């Protein structure tokens with residue numbers, strides 16, 4: 001009897017697993033197709049210094065302009081390709097595309113550092129440095145010091161030592177690093193210590209709720225203190241209102257990003273946004 005049950009369980013499990021694999025395979029096929037049809041594009045979201053009103057960066061955020069479903073955010077496709085070779089290819093494309101876009105803006109006189117999200121798996125890939133060098137070589141008028149990689153702390157960081165070495169090699173090329181979504185991973189503090197990133201991004205979930213949730217406020221405060229102790233720059237994401245901004249300034253965090261400042265926008269809207277930003281009165285007066 002038990003054996004029978006066991007067998008049933010195994011059978012059922014296999015069946016579900018099979019369906020999941022087929023689904024995953026299908027998604028992967030669609031995404032690969034979309035990529036070869038050039039349906040991916042980058043949106044950009046500004047980062048500002050609330051004290052000086054200066055624009056300190058533009059973060060590239062990937063989108064899929066799906067022919068039938070419209071504009072899709074990353075969570076609709078990245079999870080399906082996370083561990084596939086396509087993620088490596090797409091990751092390389094994002095870096096190249098962001099650099100080319102930066103160069104275009106630079107030629108208009110708009111020189112603003114760009115940030116690109118890189119997954120830990122991407123960083124851990126054996127060809128990462130080589131491919132990065134190739135991209136930099138092919139865009140040789142680009143100054144690597146104007147590029148920042150945002151790394152997600154994640155359970156898929158298998159080998160922190162190796163990641164630390166890759167970060168080191170990138171730094172030798174002049175690239176800067178930021179620890180994204182800080183505080184949400186399962187070993188934030190150990191990453192902070194082992195990964196020599198220039199800055200820390202306080203996860204938006206803490207920032208968004210900090211105005212009425214005292215626990216979140218305490219976390220935000222602690223991360224700001226922590227970043228100072230460790231000599232890192234700190235930036236808050238999820239700054240949805242000026243009140244968030246004012247609180248953060250009081251707590252000693254000047255850098256911010258969020259819907260209250262600007263939503264991610266298509267590249268074509270960026271020059272106009274910069275112009276408006278520079279000609280308007282300061283965001284926090």
Ligand code: C2E
Nearest residue numbers: 061062073074094117118119238239240257258259260264
């Ligand atoms: P992230 O890097 O932490 O990016 C911030 C996300 O929060 C973005 O979502 C942005 O639109 C959203 N956001 C910004 N300000 C606010 C705010 O004030 N309130 C709220 N509620 N949300 C805000 P998006 O564009 O959907 O990206 C989601 C995540 O996907 C990113 O989180 C990043 O981890 C990943 N991602 C995006 N582009 C890439 C990419 O090119 N490569 C990789 N590997 N991951 C990417």
Ligand code: MG
Nearest residue numbers: 059117150180
């Ligand atoms: Mg990011």
Ligand code: MG
Nearest residue numbers: 180181201237
């Ligand atoms: Mg983030």
Ligand code: MG
Nearest residue numbers: 180181203204
């Ligand atoms: Mg995030």
